Amino acid sequence: MKSDHTEWLRLVAAARRAPADSRDAAAPHGFSTRVAALAMAGGAEGPLAALLERLSLRAVGVAGLLAAASVAANLSPVLQAFEDDVLAVQDPVVEVLAFDLSSSP
Amino acid sequence: MSSADPEPFDLALCLERVRGRDQLAAKALVEHLHPMVIRIVRARLPRRVAEEDLSQEIFLKMFTRLDQYHGAVPFSHWVSRIAVTTCIDHLRSQQRRPEFRWADLSETEADVLDAVLTSDSDQLPGDAVAAHELVQKLLDQLKPEDRLVIQLLDLEQKTIAEIHAITGWNSSLIKVRAFRARRKLQKLFVELERRERS
Numbered sequence: 001m002k003s004d005h006t007e008w009l010r011l012v013a014a015a016r017r018a019p020a021d022s023r024d025a026a027a028p029h030g031f032s033t034r035v036a037a038l039a040m041a042g043g044a045e046g047p048l049a050a051l052l053e054r055l056s057l058r059a060v061g062v063a064g065l066l067a068a069a070s071v072a073a074n075l076s077p078v079l080q081a082f083e084d085d086v087l088a089v090q091d092p093v094v095e096v097l098a099f100d101l102s103s104s105p
Numbered sequence: 106m107s108s109a110d111p112e113p114f115d116l117a118l119c120l121e122r123v124r125g126r127d128q129l130a131a132k133a134l135v136e137h138l139h140p141m142v143i144r145i146v147r148a149r150l151p152r153r154v155a156e157e158d159l160s161q162e163i164f165l166k167m168f169t170r171l172d173q174y175h176g177a178v179p180f181s182h183w184v185s186r187i188a189v190t191t192c193i194d195h196l197r198s199q200q201r202r203p204e205f206r207w208a209d210l211s212e213t214e215a216d217v218l219d220a221v222l223t224s225d226s227d228q229l230p231g232d233a234v235a236a237h238e239l240v241q242k243l244l245d246q247l248k249p250e251d252r253l254v255i256q257l258l259d260l261e262q263k264t265i266a267e268i269h270a271i272t273g274w275n276s277s278l279i280k281v282r283a284f285r286a287r288r289k290l291q292k293l294f295v296e297l298e299r300r301e302r303s
Contacts, residue, residue, distance in 0.1 A: 007221045007222065007291070007294040008243075008259070008287060008290045008291065008294065009259070010221055011217070011218075011221045011236060011239065011240060011243075012240055012259045012260055014217065014233055014236035015233065015236040015237040015239070015240040015260060016233075016260065016262070017233035017236070018233040018234045018236065018237035019233075019234070021144075021147060023147070025139065025140035025143050025144060026136075026139060026140065027135060027136050027139035027143075028157065031135070031139070031157065031160075031161070032132045032133075032135035032136045032139070033132055034161075035131075035132075035135050035161055035164045035165065036128050036129075036131035036132040036134075036135055037128060038161075038165060039131055039164070039165055039168035039169075040126055040128045040131055040168075042165070042169070
């Protein structure tokens with residue numbers, strides 16, 4: 001099968017012939033001591049912070065669900081009240097008719 | 106066995122001691138894992154980030170999350186995933202990738218690129234180190250995740266299973282990312298060839 005990526009494959013084959021990284025892979029002097037000390041010092045609050053993080057995320061989720069449920073439960077009364085207000089306050093025809101009806105004998 | 110042989114590293118015991126807040130065990134664990142972590146960091150080191158800072162961040166994440174390790178995968182795989190994700194997060198935070206330009210290439214890199222674009226021979230003339238540098242510059246054009254997959258697959262010649270072990274990504278995702286990366290590189294070569302001819 002002819003590859004559609006021959007340029008890339010030829011280039012990468014040439015790149016693989018480059019000598020391997022000969023830099024020292026051992027930890028530099030003092031690195032492991034510093035990291036271990038930092039890890040152990042921060043570790044006392046680590047699990048607590050992780051627990052708080054988990055609880056906070058759950059709290060956000062529960063709060064979101066409660067907010068959505070309360071909106072769903074109260075949506076129709078709110079919309080109804082809003083419509084009543086609009087009809088009663090903003091519609092001049094209703095105002096005039098209501099006035100006429102109430103003033104007629 | 107001679108007395109000069111180094112004592113084999115008991116990872117299970119070391120992890121148990123680290124969980125018990127033993128600082129010496131934590132130090133031993135860092136020293137044991139450092140060669141693996143630094144290889145990952147050096148191969149995927151974002152620009153302007155010191156390798157020591159990045160490896161320290163990886164180790165601190167490892168210690169913080171140690172309670173989440175339950176032995177489902179080998180510990181080295183678990184740590185390598187933390188290392189890979191940390192490198193990708195750093196690469197992603199850089200957002201803008203440097204534009205690939207002929208003018209920024211060294212003379213030997215330009216020669217290698219010219220040979221790739223104009224010759225059909227499998228044996229490219231020039232320096233393998235220059236080819237390696239050129240590959241890194243081309244990889245800089247890819248998204249961090251795509252770059253990682255193509256680097257592991259084509260440059261380091263890892264199998265899909267090995268890449269899954271290192272990254273935790275499933276084989277379909279790895280193949281999709283490899284396909285996307287190669288397509289982007291191919292587009293880049295076409296564009297470079299067009300510019301070369303013009």
